[in-house]
Amino acid sequence: MNRRICIVSPGNLASNPRVLKEADALHGAGYDVTAVVCNYTEELRDFDDEIAAKVSWTVVRVPRPRGERAIAVAASRLAHIVDGAGVPVPAALAGYAHGGPVGTLRRAALAVRADLYIAHYVAGLAAAAPVARRHSAMLGFDAEDFHSGEGGDGPAEAFRMKMVETIEAASLPSCAYVTAASPLIGRAYAARYGVAPTTVLNVFPLDSAATSVRAGTASGQPASLRVYWFSQTIGLDRGLQACLQAMTRTRTRVTLDVRGGNQWGGGDRLMALAGDLGIGDRVSLLPKAPPDQMVTLAAAYDVGLSLEPESTENRRLCLGNKIFTYLLAGLPVVMSDTPAQRDLALDLGAAAILVSLADSDAMAVALDRLANSPAALAEAKAVAFRLSRDRYNWNIEKNVLLQAVAEAFARREGKPACKR
Numbered sequence: 001m002n003r004r005i006c007i008v009s010p011g012n013l014a015s016n017p018r019v020l021k022e023a024d025a026l027h028g029a030g031y032d033v034t035a036v037v038c039n040y041t042e043e044l045r046d047f048d049d050e051i052a053a054k055v056s057w058t059v060v061r062v063p064r065p066r067g068e069r070a071i072a073v074a075a076s077r078l079a080h081i082v083d084g085a086g087v088p089v090p091a092a093l094a095g096y097a098h099g100g101p102v103g104t105l106r107r108a109a110l111a112v113r114a115d116l117y118i119a120h121y122v123a124g125l126a127a128a129a130p131v132a133r134r135h136s137a138m139l140g141f142d143a144e145d146f147h148s149g150e151g152g153d154g155p156a157e158a159f160r161m162k163m164v165e166t167i168e169a170a171s172l173p174s175c176a177y178v179t180a181a182s183p184l185i186g187r188a189y190a191a192r193y194g195v196a197p198t199t200v201l202n203v204f205p206l207d208s209a210a211t212s213v214r215a216g217t218a219s220g221q222p223a224s225l226r227v228y229w230f231s232q233t234i235g236l237d238r239g240l241q242a243c244l245q246a247m248t249r250t251r252t253r254v255t256l257d258v259r260g261g262n263q264w265g266g267g268d269r270l271m272a273l274a275g276d277l278g279i280g281d282r283v284s285l286l287p288k289a290p291p292d293q294m295v296t297l298a299a300a301y302d303v304g305l306s307l308e309p310e311s312t313e314n315r316r317l318c319l320g321n322k323i324f325t326y327l328l329a330g331l332p333v334v335m336s337d338t339p340a341q342r343d344l345a346l347d348l349g350a351a352a353i354l355v356s357l358a359d360s361d362a363m364a365v366a367l368d369r370l371a372n373s374p375a376a377l378a379e380a381k382a383v384a385f386r387l388s389r390d391r392y393n394w395n396i397e398k399n400v401l402l403q404a405v406a407e408a409f410a411r412r413e414g415k416p417a418c419k420r
Contacts, residue, residue, distance in 0.1 A: 003409060005036040006114035010101050010123040015060065015232050017118055017291045017321060018144055018202060023057050024305040025398040026405065031262035032058040036108045038101050038161035038400045040064050043261065046288045062101070062108045073140060074097040079163065091170035093128030094163040102126045116140055116176065116408065122147050122164050122397070138408055141196065146185045149313030169193060179401060184317040184340045198404045200400040202321040208295045209328040223252040225371040228301035228331070230259035230294065230322060234267040234285070239307025239336055241273060242357040248277050252371040259286040259303070298329035302377060303370060309357055311359035325353065327388040330374035332380035334366065347391075350376075351384035361390075 005026055009019045027033045027400045034037040039045065052059045075096035079089045095102045098228050100123030102182035109117065109131045118140040119128035125141055132139040144392045147166055151161035158265060172178060172189065178197040180186035186197035189387040229240060240258065247254045262268060267285045274283040289297055298304060304326030308315045323344070326333045353370070354362040 002032050003030075003116070004032045004114040005034070005116045005118060005405075006109055006110050006112045006128075006131075006206075007033065007037075007118045007120070007398060008124045008128040009035070009037050009120035009126075010049050010107055011039055011103060011121070012041045012044040013051045013061070014044040014291055014352055014395065016043065016120070016182060017204070017294075018142065020055070020291065021052065021205070021394050021398065022118070022142065022401060023055065025394075025401060027055075027057040031355070031404050031405075035062060036060045036062065036105060036106070036112060038062055038064070040101070042361065043263070047288075050290065059221075060108055060112065064101070064102050065104055067253055068101065068104065070098060071103065080159065082370075083159070085164070089163065089166055090166055091126070092130065094166040094170075095123070098122055098126065098160060098163040098167065099290075100126075105388045106131060110134065112139045114211060115412075116405070118142060119171075120144065120210050122167055125171055126167050138412060139174060139410065140405070141172060141175050141178045142200070143178065143180045143185055143189060144202065145181070146188045146314040146317050148192065149317065152312060155323075165192075171212050176412070177404045179404060180321040182317060182340050183333070183343070185314075188317055189315070198400060200404075201324065201392065201397050202319065203324040203392045203394050203397045204295060204321075206328075207365065208292060209393070225250075225252060225254045225303060225367055225373045226306060227254060227303050227334070227367070227375075228259075228298055228326075229256065229305040229307075230286075230298070230325075232261055232288070233264060234258055234260040234262055234270060235264070235268050236269055237311060239309050239357050240305075242271055242307060242336075242355075242360060242363065243271075243305060243334075244274055244279065244283070245360035246280050246355075246363035246367060247282065248367050249361055250371070252368050253282070254367050254371065255282045256305075257286055261287065261288050279408045289346060293323050294326045298325055298331060301329075301331060303353075303367075304329070304331045305332050305340065306332050307355075307357060308341065309336065309337050310338055316340065324388070324392050325391050327384045330381050330385040330388070332370070332377075332384050334363075347386060349383055350380045351387055353380075 023033050023035050043322045079097035105127035116138045117128040117132040119125040148164045149158040172193045178195050179200040180197040180391045183199050275282045308317050332351045337354045
């Protein structure tokens with residue numbers, strides 16, 4: 001019997017590299033894979049078209065329906081009333097109250113008969129869980145973040161996180177397996193819901209890797225350092241201000257290129273701050289690019305940034321995909337000293353430079369040290385390059401996912417799982 005898997009995610013294809021890798025790996029292992037994703041973000045649609053045309057598994061892209069926002073507002077009001085009365089909010093209502101394309105994804109997934117539904121993000125979980133029950137199928141969940149730890153300050157955020165916990169508590173204990181994008185995210189879910197997540201790092205395939213390590217600062221040239229950061233959206237909550245402050249204190253010329261969407265104006269505000277600090281000529285905004293170009297684009301730089309502020313519990317626990325993109329590109333990573341990144345830095349050695357976002361002087365010293373020492377920079381790049389080939393790549397990591405899925409099917413069918 002051909003085993004059928006349906007992946008359910010609220011993002012566009014081009015904003016879901018983890019979904020793409022998962023679908024490719026499962027299809028390559030012989031599963032019949034369908035991915036149900038959204039088609040909401042207009043600026044990503046051309047990228048989505050390119051991806052959908054190349055993949056060998058089935059893609060179902062759902063458009064934004066009319067009235068979705070109104071449904072979420074009404075559901076949120078009702079959930080507030082129910083919660084205020086001291087009555088537990090049903091998981092179905094919590095899903096709509098949390099917001100996102102829950103109903104749209106649920107209807108599309110319901111039309112796909114599968115043996116395993118794999119949910120991504122909170123909206124994906126709220127959509128996929130009832131579909132799995134309806135089809136008497138297994139449910140899996142991939143936690144790229146610690147979603148019930150993403151909330152900020154204030155009563156609105158507290159209520160939103162309460163809805164997330166309601167959704168997670170109703171579904172995660174019955175999952176056939178759970179994967180998490182960092183060890184600390186996995187531990188947090190284990191402590192909160194009694195599940196046993198498997199860590200599947202957000203690494204990338206070797207065929208997207210840089211083919212060689214660029215040399216450090218050329219001998220006889222003025223010391224300088226090209227620094228790089230990228231994300232889907234440029235925001236002011238990603239530690240970039242601390243880097244700008246450090247750049248005003250470096251003795252050498254440090255430049256920063258920032259790539260990502262500027263739809264919320266974060267890039268404009270960042271450039272305004274750089275201008276106020278007198279370094280506007282050393283900071284550039286770059287447009288979004290397709291996921292399969294991220295490693296190649298990063299390889300043009302000297303250092304990558306992963307500056308997670310400890311503003312939420314999730315930020316303390318997560319390991320972003322940019323870290324592993326930089327490693328594949330042969331770049332050392334300047335990391336903020338969060339618990340998750342501190343643990344990873346122990347394994348990365350010279351390829352990781354830990355900094356405090358509260359100490360711009362120390363960050364400036366760290367950047368100067370790399371700029372002024374071609375040997376140190378070359379060693380850091382070589383270590384990053386080697387680690388990406390020996391450990392931190394999808395060719396290795398996908399086997400952890402495939403084993404988790406194989407064991408889930410084996411338990412369902414009463415058969416021993418083959419070790420991969």
